[in-house]
Amino acid sequence: MEEYALIMRHEDGQKIASPEQMQIWMKQTMDWIGSIAAQNKFVSGTGLSFAGAKVVRPHHVVTDGPFGEIKETIGGFIIVKADSVEEAAEFAKGCPVLQGEGNSMEVRKIAKNDGAH
Amino acid sequence: MRLTHINVFAFVEQQQLIPNLFRTEYRKIVSVLCKRFGFDQVEIAEDIAGDTFLTAWQTWPYKGVPPNPTAWLYNVAKNKAKNYLQRNTVFESKVSVELKITSPDSYETEIDLSPQNINDSQLQMMFAICHPCISPEAQIGLSLRILCGFGIEEIANAFLTSKETINKRLFRAKKKLREEKIKIEFPGISEIDERLSPVLTTIYLLFNEGYYSVSQNKTIRQELCFEAMRLCTMLTENKNTNRPQVNALLALMYFHASRFEARLSKDGELILYDEQDTSLWNTDLISKGGYFLNYAATGNQISKYHLQATIAYWNTQKADTKEKWENILQLYNHLLQLEYSPIAALNRTYALSKVNGKQNAIIEAEKLRLINNHFYFMLLGELYTGIDNKEAKSNFKEAFSLAKTQAEKQTIKKKIDKL
Incomplete structure (x- = not known):
């Protein structure tokens, strides 16, 4: 069994939704993670705050972050166990950030002793 | 005639008294002696403690129960231990002269049965027995034997296995603890949380052994649960071990125990949650659980016991509300x-x-x-x-x-x- 990162790319929810709507999304996210954990496939994960982010470039150039297009910003990730990238993608389908048009989930295998990392 | 009656009542009373004292005092005597002698002599500590109760069993029916039975037991245990140490010293001084010179301590036969030393020794014993170098089953077995004073047969009943299996298991576990030179002492403050983890696991397994046991014997099952709660309570009474996760575990066990009467029929048959007579839920135990859960809510660490205790709290709420189930789901x-x-x-x-x-x-x-x-x-x-x-x-x-x-x-x- 391999480990995959499911990376959430989406708009900052706080800018477009009410606290009540945020609450609902939070619950849905927890249910999504709970469902994966109930299958004993959850490894770890965290959300990332949109506030107080910086982007650092060569020559000590620091600008306010986060990085990337509005809807392609990384909002968090979880790491899951899966037999294949297809199974991992199946888990990603359930993530509530996909309710937002333009948002996406990126599925990446965790590199472990593959010689390239 | 009348005298005989009084004696009969006294006898019945003693029959209750000695087992009750055995439950609470046996582990104290074993722990203090074992700490004094070192873990390699745990069997001798057990023998002396067992012998002490045998003496009580033989004497009290004839001479009457002493005014302070606990002090009497300590005294007898102390004397038996002193005799043992003296015999041992004589043996050592005759056989090995070097020992006499190198360890003047061996003449020190004082046994410290002060409340402070009793409490410390019991907790330290808990840490020694719940050492990760032996298997969880062995940890529970030893806890039942040494900390709860269970007989081999009772332990075998609880595990639904034979006395031989238990004897072998305990023998091997003690051997391993001796080989690893496990000391009866408190872990350092910085290690407390880490070392508490297997102790709490053992206590919870002990509780579950009673709560979910396949054994139909309701009394044995309840007794196992209460022993687990007693051990956990001891941890909350010491300032170094009174950690949030310990209180959370105690709360969890109180909440579960509140349904003890409701979840088993007279024949020990399991009654499912939905079908329980909620009037049998023990509100006293529920509020004790609430007290410890409140106490657990300090610090910023959320242990699995916090989550399980909070789930158990919601399960003590009879009303089938959306709020209840949403909370349980998130937990x-x-x-x-x-x-x-x-x-x-x-x-x-x-x-x-x-x-x-x-x-x-x-x-x-x-x-x-x-x-x-x-x-x-x-x-x-x-x-x-x-x-x-x-x-x-x-x-x-x-x-x-x-x-x-x-x-x-x-x-x-x-x-x-x-x-």
């Missing part, structure tokens, strides 16, 4: 991230059915694929009931064939008959 979501267990996965799915409906929960349940677990099929049976009764029946039948005990089979049979 299980969180718990499963900390530590997966099939039973938590199944309970989460049940909570999900209460929040999002059966259809949704069936989809989630089928992902669990716990195909060797009869609770899995019971859950599916439950979820399909009223939606697809044919499917429900076939799941219950699967559960029936996988169930391990007669009591469980009976419970499932009732479900099938109802459909």
Whole structure:
């Protein structure tokens, strides 16, 4: 069994939704993670705050972050166990950030002793 | 004539008194002596403690119960220990002259049975026994024997195995602890949380041994649960071990224990949560659980015991509200991230059915694929009931064939008959 990162790319929810709507999304996210954990496939994960982010470039150039297009910003990730990238993608389908048009989930295998990392 | 009657009553009273004292004092005597002698002489400490109670058993019916039975026991134990140490010293001084010179301490025969030393020794003993170098089963076995004063037969009954198996298990565990030179001492402050973890696991397993035991004997089961709670209470009474997770575990056990009367029938048959007579839930124990849960809510660490205790708290709430089930669902979501267990996965799915409906929960349940677990099929049976009764029946039948005990089979049979 391999480990995959499911990376959430989406708009900052706080800018477009009410606290009540945020609450609902939070619950849905927890249910999504709970469902994966109930299958004993959850490894770890965290959300990332949109506030107080910086982007650092060569020559000590620091600008306010986060990085990337509005809807392609990384909002968090979880790491899951899966037999294949297809199974991992199946888990990603359930993530509530996909309710937002333009948002996406990126599925990446965790590199472990593959010689390239 | 009258005198005989009084003696009979006194005898009956003693029959209760000595076992009760044995439960609470045996471990104290063993712990103090074992700490004094070193863990390599644990058997001698057990012998002296056992002997002390035998002396009480032989003397009290004739001479009457002493005014302070506990002090009497300590005194007898102290004298027996001193005799042992003196005999040992004489032996050592005759046989090995060097020993006499190198260890002047061996002449020190004082046994410290002050409340402070008794408490410390018991807790230190707990840390020694729940050492990660021996298996969890061995830790529970030794805890039952040394900390709870259980007989080999009682332990064998609790584990549903033979006395020989238990004897072997305990022998090997003690040997291992001796080989590893485990000391009877407190872990350093910085190690406390780490070392507490197996201690709490053992206490909770001990509790579960009683709570979920396949043994039909209600008294033994209750006794196991109360012993676990007693050990945990001791940890809350010492300032170094009175940590939030310890209080959370104690709260969890109080909440569970509050349903003890309601969840077992007179014959020890399991009564499911939904079918329990809620008037039998012990409100006194529930409020004690609340007290310790409140106490657990310090610091910023949320242990699995915090989550389980909070789930158990919601389960003491009789009203079947949306709020209750939403909270339980979120708690299980969180718990499963900390530590997966099939039973938590199944309970989460049940909570999900209460929040999002059966259809949704069936989809989630089928992902669990716990195909060797009869609770899995019971859950599916439950979820399909009223939606697809044919499917429900076939799941219950699967559960029936996988169930391990007669009591469980009976419970499932009732479900099938109802459909």
